[in-house]
Amino acid sequence: MIARPLTLIEARVLGTLMEKARTVPDTYPLSLNLVVTGCNQKTSREPVMNVTEAQAQEALDDLKALNLVFESHGSRVARYEHNFQRAIGVPEQSAVLLGLLLLRGPQTAGELRINTERWYRFADISSVEGFLDELAERPEDKGGALVARLPRTPGTREDRWAQLLCGPVALDAGSTSSGTSAAPPDGQEARIAALEAGLAALRATVERLCAELGVSPAGPEDAAAHATNPASEET
Template identity: 65%
Template sequence: MTLTPDTSPLSAIEARVLGTLMEKARTVPDSYPLSLNTLLLGCNQKSSRDPIMELMEADVATALASLKERNLVRESSGSRVTRFEHNFQRGVGVPEQSAVLLGLLMLRGPQTAGELRLNTERWYKFADISSVEGFLEELQDCSIEKGGPLVVKLNRAPGAREQRWAHLLCGPVDESHLVTGTVLRSVDFSTQDRIERLESEVATLRATVNKLCAELGIDPATPEQ
């Protein structure tokens, strides 16, 4: 089964489930295929995820049922606990390099070619950024007969030097939402940096005051009369 214009887009939860299975198959092969509980933990982990989700077991189970119907996920046999594995490459009909890029985009959201090359290190080692861009362009130029484009190159965000890429497995991308999110995250990081610097300065000043008080024989906790 190949995704086509007639195929309904993946939901955000289905994309998270599928991307997590693709990630764990490459990064923790000894624990793969995954049980439902392990898959849930992977979907909800705080690192290497954008956006961060707090899914319930029922959410993941529903997504798995839908993905199995699309032939993108399979149940594995030979275990007392039901385990699941992805069938993305064959299901979508793309080479390994393209599958890796789509998997990372599903898990981490829009990224530049440079970020994708760095983030795919544990999945697949691309020779250089040009090779990443080459596979992205192939995914963007997929003909309608082969299912249509699977990624899109976004407009350059305000203040950004490079354009980011996003997957289209969940349908068209709302760039205005992405730009807003990027700005808000930048503000959050900037505020956090200022807070950390202020806390450091306060700690330094407190240490200096304590040292002076000790030299003068004054208790810093005792208010001046």
């Protein structure tokens, strides 16, 4: 149970620590440099991020305050390890699923079973689904649900699951990431704004010209009526 939803960078840092503890134990706990490298991997990450050392350090400090991370002592370089299972109160299998969802975003039970191979080997998909159901039905006195089943998108045959550690999930069919609804591609909002501004300027020009000529601008309905009955204006 945590006091507040995690930010996207906090989720990436925490997921990275959870992953490396299981996949590369020889280099764990991680230094700040290794945390940043793990956060910015181009593979096994959705979305790909570019976390700076300052951002990673801030996230680590905030995660320490939430009791989700602690700093190891006895080394010249500060090293960090997660405290996820103890802080949240979930078994290994559930922690593995949540860690993968933190790093890779919403996934189906089948995808989770494949992607967790290096972390933990589930016997079958039904085993994955069983732990997901437990996380989704977690009682309020233990902190409430930690995952949510997303509505099936057109053309898909399996439900996807999303983690709730970053807050509520947008449960619309177009949702692509936990905690937020689908965001427009880079620059799309600016292009839309520019088109709207251009259209407004064009409309203003047409209205000015019509005013100078002493005619009224025809709207879509007027234009359609004229197209179907052009003789009406001649009588």
